[in-house]
Amino acid sequence: MAAFFYKDRGNNIMDNTRKKKMKKETFWAYAFILIPLCTFMVFTIYPVVSSIITSFQDYKPLGSEWVGFANYISTFKSSLFYKALKNTAVYTVITVPIAILMSFIVSVMILPFRKGIQSFFKGAFYLPAIASGVAMSFVWKWIYDPLPSGLLNSVVRFFGIENQNWLGSSKTAMASLIIMAVFAGLGQNIIIYIAALLGIDPTYYEAADIDGSTFLQKVRYVVWPLVKPTTIFLAITSVINGFQSFQTAYLMTGGGPDNATTMAGLLIFNRAFKYFEYGEACAQALLLAVIIAIFAVFQFKLSANDVEY
Amino acid sequence: MKRKILALLLSAAMAATVLAGCGGSGSGGAETAKTNTSDTNTSNADASDKETEEAGNADSSKEDAAPAPSGEKDVVTALLPPVSATYQDKVVEYIEEFNAANADIEIELTTASWEDMTQKLDIQVNAGSPPDIAFVGSDGISKYLDLGMLVNLNDYLTDELSDFDDAVLNYFRNGDGTYGLPAYCEVQCIGGNKEKLEAAGIDWEGVQKNGWTYDEFREAIKKGVVSDGGSTSCYGFVFACAGVTAKDYFSIFVKNADMPAAFDQDLKYAYTSKKMLAFLEDLRALIDDGSMPKELSSVDAGKRWNMMLTGQTMITGKGLSSFERSAYNNNKLLAEGSADAVENSIPVEYIVLPVPVFEGEQHAQGAVDGYICLTGEKNPDAAHLQNVAKVAYYLASGERAANTCQELYLSPVCDSGREEYAKLDPIADKNEANTACVENLTTQVAQARPDIPAELSAKAIKIEDEVIVPKFQGLLSGEVSPEEMYQAIVDAGHEAFGEDGCVAD
Secondary structure (H helix, E strand, O other): OHHHHHHHHHHHHHHHHHHHHHHHHHHHHHHHHHHHHHHHHHHHHHHHHHHHHHOOEEOOOOOOEEOOOHHHHHHHHOHHHHHHHHHHHHHHHHHHHHHHHHHHHHHHHHOOOOHHHHHHHHHHHHHHHHOOHHHHHHHHHHHOOOOOOOHHHHHHHHOOOOOOOOOOOOOOHHHHHHHHHHHHHHHHHHHHHHHHHHOOOHHHHHHHHHOOOOHHHHHHHHHHHHOHHHHHHHHHHHHHHHHOOOHHHHHHOOOOOOOOOOOHHHHHHHHHHHOOOHHHHHHHHHHHHHHHHHHHHHHHHHHOOOOOO | OHHHHHHHHHHHHHHHHOOOOOOOOOOOOOOEEEOOHHHHHHHHOOOOHHHHHHHHOOOOOOOOOOOOOOOOOEEEEEEEOOOOOOHHHHHHHHHHHHHHHOOOEEEEEEEOOHHHHHHHHHHHHHOOOOOOEEEEEHHHHHHHHHOOOEOOHHHOOOHHHHHEOHHHHHHHEEOOEEOEEEEEEEEEEEEEEHHHHHHOOOOHHHHHHHOOEHHHHHHHHHHOOEEEOOEEEEEEEEEOOOHHHHHHHHHHHHOOEOOOOOEOOOOOEHHHOHHHHHHHHHHHHHHHOOOOOOOHHHOOHHHHHHHHHOOOEEEEEEEOOOHHHHHHHHHHHHHHOOOOOOOOOOOOOEEEEOOOEOEOOOOEEEEEEEEEEEOOOOOOOHHHHHHHHHHHHHHHOHHHHHHHHHHOOOOOOEHHHHHHHHHOOOOOOOOHHHHHHHHHHHHOEOOOOOOOOHHHHHHHHHHHHHHHHHHHHHHHOOOOOHHHHHHHHHHHHHHHHOHHHEOOO
């Protein structure tokens, strides 16, 4: 009985010590969490809540006025808003699959090289991602020079195609931005894909070799299914980035010609910073956020059922 | 334990770096050049007595303003772009002089590039804490006025306002208020290559003196085209139209189509007039003639100047007086065989030319830029605003105005500026015919319209940005017909102002 008592007491003492230690560790855990939490509250939660409130106001720096749903009504009545949404959807739907497919193909082609050559290609493809958007726009404007002496025009002329007004015609302006976006985003996707490809166990390839698989069969039946989580991650983040796209249109075309390249992001920017209609800009931004969320959830549900993370 | 506290502190410090850059208006950012009297006493020893006296007497009319409490300086903040090539260097000297002469005021300067200027100012305005003084275009005052952020200078300046040319000052007026002081009035027109103009048989001196009609201009630029086997090596006329610069082409030329402003004298929206349709058809015809490149909608400001210097166009737009100096400098580099000269460029003598008249009288486009005074959430008192107005007048007048205008090849728009301008050394190798032409065009600058309410102006600007410019880009690229564009303007005008609020002819 005494032994049991002492044992029990000993357990109690141990429990108390553990609890104290746990309490201490919990305190420190919360203390460390508090810092990013504060940052998150200040820079994410506060702006979101603030923009929800502003979307119901006629914003004025010296005193805003409550206008109810007027900003949302005016947004839904604006034909430019629908045009911008359509442009954004077209841009995203074309850019994302092409960028993912191209980066996958390039990654598979780079992978067999030895490390040094692999790094060279990774660096070369990643270079546009680290270059400033403004610098990149200068390079692309030079490529898209509309006159016959322009670089791309010289190339197409070689194939017997007549001179194109790349950024100045609504027939080619969107395609020009899509080409630019695909090449600009390729590097990042390649880095992620190569990391995923390196994570595939070589025994799968050996087994496929024993079964007599060709290169394309290995890519189709081994590589593609195993990098599916990466593909889904890239697809979702690329779709979100595509819908938020602003910089390319702002720097390259300003949304023209005839609003053929006006994206939702550019429309919101203009509404806020050109016309000072912050209320309507917030309403449009929130509607865009809802659309992006629906797309992301839909995409996730559609493609992620058979993926294990 | 100590380690954990240290780690926590370091994490907190790291998180705090996110906030670097956020700060009160009193703290100086990286670009803030804070100049105060004590720091500049030595440098000011060399400043002429006259300059100091001028700075000290910049305002003497409102003696009744309460002075700052003794020992405390009233800080006046200013956000200024590179108005001219050396402006941002010179303005530091001007401010040092002013601070030395005014013991109770300290000007705190923040400089910004032209690109950042509007964005920086707009963000500060919308946060309710703008600088006291900012340098903007007069066309931007309606949006700040609409927000109730502008200071009416009539309450703080009286005699000083009479220093400025009334017609130019009107650009900063709205209703009965005066919301800014002009630094200059820059005539925006077109310019040609003298050699090519003469080769095409164009009497450019006569055009400078008497102007030209649309038909004369159309025929003249046809003569400037040089084609060989279907490819054009030189166009008659190229105007920068890529992106938002299309707005310049439209707004500079439309003034000469008998529509000097977006509203007529009865405050009816003027662009719904049939004259607009004729104007658009005329502009499109210049491209269809082959006198302008069919890729015009993609030619940006840099490209068209490059085309001018490389002999790929006879006339270019928009043209500013200071382009004469750019061409002159490039000619000098070419003569020296310098690698800094524009690649493949040829010597170009730049000739200022007026915009052709489509209908009605000649109206030049005047870009009037200057200093506006702003208020904010702090709701500054009258004494501070008095000091702000004093600083704004100091910056916009006298030697400051003279130097800025000379660098921009412009004439000052205030008496005190003209007085100082006369004392400056004349510009070397200046084309006097250009000077006379610009002076003549300045007298033809379209009348300012302070009678147009800010609300109407804001709506017109929105139509311009959302309908006119996009459709105009389409018109230039041949995808929108003049009729379609005109109809879009009419529809937008009717929606914004009602049919009764638009001109119908």
